[in-house]
Amino acid sequence: MSSGPLVTPDPRVASRHSGTPGTGFRADIQGLRAVAVVVVILEHVLGWPAGGFVGVDVFFVISGFLITSLLLKEHDRTGRVSFADFYRRRVRRIMPMAVLVLVCTYVASSLLFLGDRFRSTAWDALWAGLFASNWRFASVGTDYWQTDGPVSPLRHYWSLSVEEQFYLVWPLLLVLVLHAAVRWGRAGSASQWATGAVLGAVVVGSIVFALWEVGHRPTVAYFSTFSRAWELGVGALLAVATPLLARIPAPARPAYQWLGLTGLAVSLFTVSAQTPFPVPGAILSVISAALVIAGGVGGQRLMFPLTNRAARYVGDISYSLYLWHFPLFVLIGAALPAGRHTVPILTLGGTALLSVLSYHLVEDPIRRSSWLEGRRTATPRRRTRTTLIRRAAGLTALAATVAVVATVTVRTPSPEVAAHPVAITSQDQLEAQIRTALDVAEWPVLTPPPGKLDRLVFTDGDGRGCRPAVPDGNDCAVTAPRPRRLAVVVGDSIGAAWLPLVRAALEPAGWVVRDLTYAGCPFLAADTVSPIDDITRSCPGHRETVRTLVTKLEPELVVVSNAYHQRFTKAGQRASLTEWEQATRTARERWLAAAGRIVALQPPPVGLDPRTCITRLSAPPDCISTLSQEDQSYGRVDRRVWSARGSWHIATADWFCVSERCPIFVGGVVVRRDRNHVTAEYARKLAPLLEEALVPVLAD
Template sequence: MHTVSSSGPARVGSRREAASERTRVRPDIQGLRALAVVVVVLDHLIGWPSGGFIGVDIFFVISGFLITGLLLREFEKTGRISFGDFYRRRIKRIIPASAAAILATLLGAFAVFGPSRFLETAQDGGAAALFGANWRFAADGTDYFRVGVPVSPLQHFWSLSVEEQFYFVWPAVMLLVLALVARHPSGGRSRARVGAGLMIGLISAASFAWALWETQSSPTQAYFSTFSRAWELGAGAALACAAPLCSRLAPRVRPLLAWLGMGLMLAALFLIDSSSAFPAPWALLPVLGAVLVILAGTGAEHHAFLLPLTNPVSGYLGNISYSLYLWHFPVVILGGAVFLNRAPLFYLGCAAAMLLLAVFSYHLIEDPVRRSTWLSGWKARAGGTTTADRRTARGAGFRRAAAATALTAVVCAVSIPHIPAHSRSIQLSNTPAVDVSEETAALQEQIRAALRSSDWPELDPTIDEAMNGQLAPADITACGGTGPITVSACTWGDPDATRRVVVVGDSIAISWTSALREAVGSTDGWAVTGLGTSGCTFTELLIRNPSARLLRACEGRKEQVVEAINDLRPDVVIIANTYEPRFPMGRDESLTTEEWKDSTASIVSRFSDSVGSVVFLSPPPLTTDIQKCYSKIAEPSFCAGQVRQRWRTFATAEQELAGELNGSFISPELWFCAEGWCPSFVGSTPVMRDLVHMTPSYQLEIAPALRSELLDRGILRSRQSSPENR
């Protein structure tokens, strides 16, 4: 993650200069790097601590401090900043190791992922290589329908992109300000730091103000945005400008500052989580903590007061932290595609793999290239480190890599026999479902056949196409946006209909609208109106959503839906919402079943006098996420899953709510599963496009069974009183 080595020379020169630079290695900063990378790895691997992602913010502070200090020292020594030397160091420091990680990840993705996910990963790789990954992931994160898409194995490159974009312009800005101050009659090189510090302060203040606004208005954009993150690098840069003043700190004050900084960072690890306003203002906590730790050690000769950061283990982890950051995330994501079930072997295997890859990368690529004379020109080759020095460094690196190779062989020998087969053992009885319609019985027969299949059939569309296809037909999807509701454009069926079904809810309602249009629209005298809104749960409480635009529109859309129902006075209102955890605005705990029932009953009460009956239609059972399990190495049974308890709990609650409101409840379980097992395809049709949404093709497949259920319940067959008589 870090983008400059504290031991890297400001310019390639003599052995004396190189040795002088190496004496400036800061053990406390190496320890901070170790802390930052360890908490990031823990967060991505096991999801603990809740604020582990703040390691990135610590890295930003470190990078801002080191690189700005390097530029200041060069200007004070020579009166200029060599852009050529700066960017040559950047290339040597960043490109070789990151290129190796990107290429290896793409090879792994090609071997494991399906075509579309590999193509997505390849595009992510291109963005990462060009240091534009943060903008790519920010754009993807604002699209609601991508919420269920698996995380890219290269998503962690967003932070490197932020740093490199910042430093692409930083040397020029620094040189301009430093030169202007130095040339002023009252200036000089000694005052250049003051001018630079003032400029950095203004930039950082503006960036923080922008981050505060963007975190509230568009949190996904804010998280990835260079403009919303610049103040974190600026905090480290400002400290670099004030470095000469730090030598005046009393020795007894330094430990207090260091431990206060450690306390702030540790507090951030447990006080901050994914629901916190981030990066502003909550990133202030880890940023201030990192600044205090670096401040405490600036101008000091030793750092014995901070042993947790300055011990040899932390020092080595700090050395390999960049390589460890590069490799840990691809290991977690690609490993997750191989180990669908998170057994202890998965976590141990990932930890060993990422650590070994980091050791190889650091000692065989990162450190040798950084020490080499590549891109440094003939003067560096003539006056730089000697061949003997380079051989000594290479020898030490190869010895460590050899030890890692031996350890890798042992790990592989132990782990390979325990790698799980990419299939499941599914035991089904020969007893078919009873008391079901002919249409449901036919689906059950195909479901059971799919669960027993050991080979993927020829599917239309392919699973790959289904995962990347639309949520529903385009005209239905268009009605689920955030704009004003147009009832006429979102109504289908008999043009002379005297009876009407209105479908409301979130994106689940949109996916059911396609099946209901086929089921209800084919019945004489009936029409279907789709008023669902993607990402807008149909409850009285406002539910959080990562899209600020959608969140702002949700309350208005619900008001429009209630008004439309009261105007239309339909015969039936069908409510369909997701059973995934839902978090009300201002709360970190998800809705309980009782809270959900109360909130749903509250919004239903606002139109209950205007409708004939209310029907609760459950979403498809929550089982295995096809987006995560489907790969080139997976058999069909590997992507078959059992119905999750959460789905059953909320289905039971919804059934109770229907009884309390004198409504109806319909469970679609038998259209998706047999004996609690749910396949990824039925016949020649993929069932699910992600964890919660069925494919448009399967929406049509189950329409006959849905129609039969509605008729059997009397919801369609029973002629309701006309609207004007109610």
């Protein structure tokens, strides 16, 4: 997941409004920021704790509290809020580091990624620079928990975009409420209640909308500003309520904060990718962060987990930590696809180094400078020759570090030129080509070009499902007269990907092949869950349409193929092997009884994604995967189910692997366009093998 420390003002600024005595520095908030960024980084890089992504919710609350406190403080002091000053401060605080990381990531991506992946990263950088990347990721259907495809190195900018969009509206709304209260003679506590009422409406409205959006558009809901506004609103409510919170008895304040820390710790281990987000998934972490902040209003006690020097320093550099860690993780992972332990070590070390350098040399000096100020409000610190030399040397070292990481990626030329694949005629010939691919050390010319894999889509409407169950699907009905030799292909996107193979094997022999597949909707007798909610809702109707067509048409041949590891409706969990077997067996016995012959075509073994592992730095051995035990277990179940009379199982692992080792290309042809979908070029290459496998089926 991508989340992170959102940019907020210095905690000492806000706490002065909230009545904290002394210097007013909120060390507890700085420590809370440190906890949040650390768990986010650990979850991204190490996958632990599972709920580490709730750190973004903590930062939304912190941001809402501090920014609103700053605005209220200015209004109390001057009777107005200067939007120009507010946005100048935001630009000075946010833009330098955000732009630095964007530029460095863009340069490194251009030297590492191929074709479409680089172009996609460039677009991500543009949208992130405009603080609209959350809508970019929502519009392209990004799954926040995506693990089976290329991940944008800039995906983490979504949370920064949400925050800045909120602050385009919230200061204006706050000023309008305060101005109206003063105009109506309701200043003081009355204006406080009016502001609280407006904020309460924003929070409630956002939660209600988030509940709807989670149910109807879960992928969009995660990135949606409207579904996230309530989290910033809770922090803002805390700022408005500081006069009340300051009355909390001193002995009770530590209890508030310890209770908040405990709740945050619980959320780290109880929230997971299966939890609906942002509601109700973020509620515990938001309430917990609010308790920590509320407990520190009006006076602080020493809370070692939050107020020690280490925690405060990590809180200071949290923005830099957040911005650097995710690009480094993705870029290093792409450069070292086989570095299971090396990637986390390099990511954590590189993040720490770059964050310390960029904080002291870029972020903090610019934040404290008078850049963008219309006039000097204070006497600038005297810059000695030594100081200037030290900063120049530090910036040079920072740029050199990034340049070395980026330019080292030019070692291998891009395998962009398409080759003419050599057709195969037997399994022995294919095995020889696989062994050759396993032994080569340099990239040959490949087809389809690796840089264009992102553009590969199903053709002729394949995988679109059947109308009327799927409004935008295909008209699957077979018009009269019915073909003498009719074959239909059913299943999800795996079945759709096999269509070029089935057509190449059957159509030259006079068969008519009809596509009845629906990507994301496996042909199983069970309710399944797709990452795309529209598919989940349309899937049962599509299956019923296919069942009706098979019963009516009585095709001579049905080819079925589904992806393994399906999620069933029950809690959205992956189906067990027993559940998979039962759903498959029921589909065969009850849904396909009218078919003449049934062939189950095993899905390709899941492997490395060529869009991720084929880079300018990688070599063919970096993209070799192994046949997993899960794939083998599902394969055994498939053979058992389809061994009944009238059905056959065609194993395909030997079409991709030798001795359980599977290359990313065979005979110059890329075998998969992602982790488990065969390319059309490789599918057609395998046609002679399918023809051979169908001989006993069609002769029976």
